[in-house]
Amino acid sequence: MIALLVRDLRLAVRAGGGFGLGLAFFLIVVVLVPFGVGPESGLLSKIAPGVLWIGALLACLLSLDRIFALDWEDGSLDLLATAPVPLEGIVSMKALAHWLTTGLPLVLAAPALGVFLSLPQQGYVWLVASLAMGTPALSVIGTFGAALTVGIKRGGLLLSLLVLPLYVPTLIFGAEVARRGAEGFEVMTPLLMLGGITFGTLALLPFASAAVLRINLR
Structure with a gap:
């Protein structure tokens, strides 16, 4: 499993879909917003949390089709599906x-961009x-979307249309x-809701993604 993780990290960087593109x-996005709404600091500080969350969400979308x-x-993928490792574990490593190549860099860069x-x-x-x-929920939900559209030529747009509605609850509570x-x-209520969404996706969606992959690989 660790070897698969290291391999995917190397492929993400070599294929140009790593953290550089998302960052x-x-x-x-962050630089263009002041040009669009004006340089007034009061307005910018009010919309900053939502803008930063929307920017992070859209940045996560860029590399989903490469998963x-x-x-x-x-x-x-056929070899991985027939390997002695559970397909759910493979999906989790993906x-x-x-998240390591996209979500984590966004988390680290957000304070500077704020x-x-x-x-x-x-x-x-x-x-x-x-x-x-x-952001872990965004990666897991995106992996599920990528499993749904695997094998579809030019499925990037379809993937975005499928995943974006599923991202909305995470966006709402994260920005809140x-x-x-x-x-x-007080932040505990939306924080607990956000944590519930993340842990729920981590617990359930790898099994759904693995089931979808088995159907697509038949």
Whole structure:
């Protein structure tokens, strides 16, 4: 399993779908927002949590179609499906590799990019906490979407359409945690909801993704 994780990390970097692409997109979104809404710091600080969460969500979408595509093209996915390792474990390693190359860099970069949007000082801790808790759910849900569309030529648009509605609850509660934290309000209720969504997806979706892959590989 560790060897599979290391292999996926190397493939993500070599194929150009690693953390660099997601970070560049995240930076572009954050830099363009002040040009669109104006440089007023009061307005920027109010919308900063939502903008940062939307930027992170869209950045996660960029590399979802690569989770299984490379293995499908070279036939490795068939070998992995017949390996003595449970397919659920393989799917989990794929999701972990995606989070390490996409989600984790976004979590680490978010505080620096929050400066561009005049994020209040008390909001940085809760922004990082919400992204650290929510981005694993984005990767696991994205892995499920990638399993649904594996083998479909040019399925990137279809994948985005399938995954985006599933991302909405994570976006709502993640942005709410960051917003309440920035404004000094109580954050435990949306934080618990966000944690429930993340742990629920971690517990259930690997089995759903594995079942979908078995159907697609028949």
